[in-house]
Amino acid sequence: EYDVDDLLPAMAAGLSHDGTLYAAPFYGESSMVMYRTDLMEKAGLEMPEAPTWEFIREAAAAMTDRDNEINGICLRGKAGWGEGGAFITVTANSFGARWFDEDWNAQFDQPEWKNALEFFVGMMSESGPPGYATNGFNENLSLFQQGKCGMWIDATVAASFVTNPNDSTVADKVGFALAPDTGMGKRSNWLWAWALAIPAGTQKLDAAKAFIEWATSKDYIELVAAKEGWANVPPGARTSLYANPEYQKVPFAKMTLDSINAADPTNPTVKPVPYVGIQFVAIPEFAGIATEVSQEFSAAYAGQQSIDEALAKAQALTNDAMEAAGYR
The missing domain is CATH 3.40.190.10 (Periplasmic binding protein-like II)
Known part of the structure; x- marks a missing residue:
């Protein structure tokens, strides 16, 4: 049955x-904080069950040990709507940002997006690994399993990988916490189901x-x-x-x-939005638009352009695409 x-x-x-x-659904996931319990203790800090971004940044700086190749935090910066694009979207959600207002106007010219990107780039410059702009899930998984990350915020399914002693050098030193927030009522975690379906025309x-x-x-x-x-x-x-x-x-x-x-795809942002989805917007055009936006953001992470330049380009290309698609 x-x-x-x-x-x-x-x-x-x-x-x-x-x-x-x-x-x-075959399996489902959200995202959460995975952290080194030994490094947290060494830093004299205690991870709350529901941390803020400010605590995460403080802890990342305290756990960073460049001489021993330990990065306080490892996060996705890699271009791609489902890679770094997904991560910065949920981060921005927690800072009060949104992709679109209720009339499908892009919102990258609003201060919430700039606040989120400046915080992210500042924290990663202080405590992240070199070249984080090209790191995605697999790269950060490898770094964490090698003992080179104090914290990693990513898919909940990764917990079984980082605690597997056959693959992880720190398997017995990992703790977990909810994805961080800024006190605005939204955490920076996503929701995704890996599911099986049957095409209508199947034989x-x-x-x-x-x-x-x-x-x-x-x-x-x-x-x-x-x-x-x-x-x-x-x-x-x-x-x-x-x-x-x-x-x-x-x-x-x-x-x-x-x-x-804790994830609510029908109410993903602080301000109202016309879409469903937390780390994505559930419209057919989103993957193409968000991949381009994430490329601009990754270029800013890599120091190839400023955050203001990346946001201005994101605003223009998103509005152009939405107008061409008939949303505006």
Whole structure:
């Protein structure tokens, strides 16, 4: 019996339209802080369960040790809407920024975006790794596993990688916290579901449906747990997983669920917006626009242009694209 009511509400809602589920989540994720407990202790600080960006910046500076190649913080700066673009969007959300106002006008000329970018670049210049403008998920994962990051804010699914002693040199020294905020009511975490769906024209409907039912089922989770251990099961899709006493022993289980529950794609920003989505805007044009915007931001991170220049270009190209698409 496929228990559709067991799907986490946040994941089911993101894959539904008018109450109908159009895809089944294989796993889901938010984002959170992963940090070195030993370096935090050495710095004389204690990570709050719900930190502010100011604390993160302070802790990053305190944990940075250039002589020993330890960067206080590792974050995505790589161009791409789903790489650095996703990260700076959720960061900006927490600073009160938004992609568009209610009339689909770009908002990169507003002070919230400048505040977010200046904070990000300042913190990364102080405490980030060299060349962070070209680092994405995989590069930062490698740095963290090698013991070269004090903190990493990224996908909750990465928790199982950084705590795996087969891959991570710091597996027994990792703690977790909610993504930071600025006190404005929005945290800098995203929501994303990796899901399976069936194209309308398929010739193999029954086989496809049977596979999806199996691959997203409770039985599949039990199978992975038996073979790979509970820490490595697909997270973030089913409510029952987080009620399982065995999974509750996994050190990052509760924070992953809390992070997912803290994300609201229907109300992603401090000010009202006409779109759904936290680290993205759910319109067909977004991937192309946001990739171009992220390229301008990455150029600013790399010192190839100023933050003001990057924001001005982002404002112009976004408004041009939205006008061409008929939104304005």
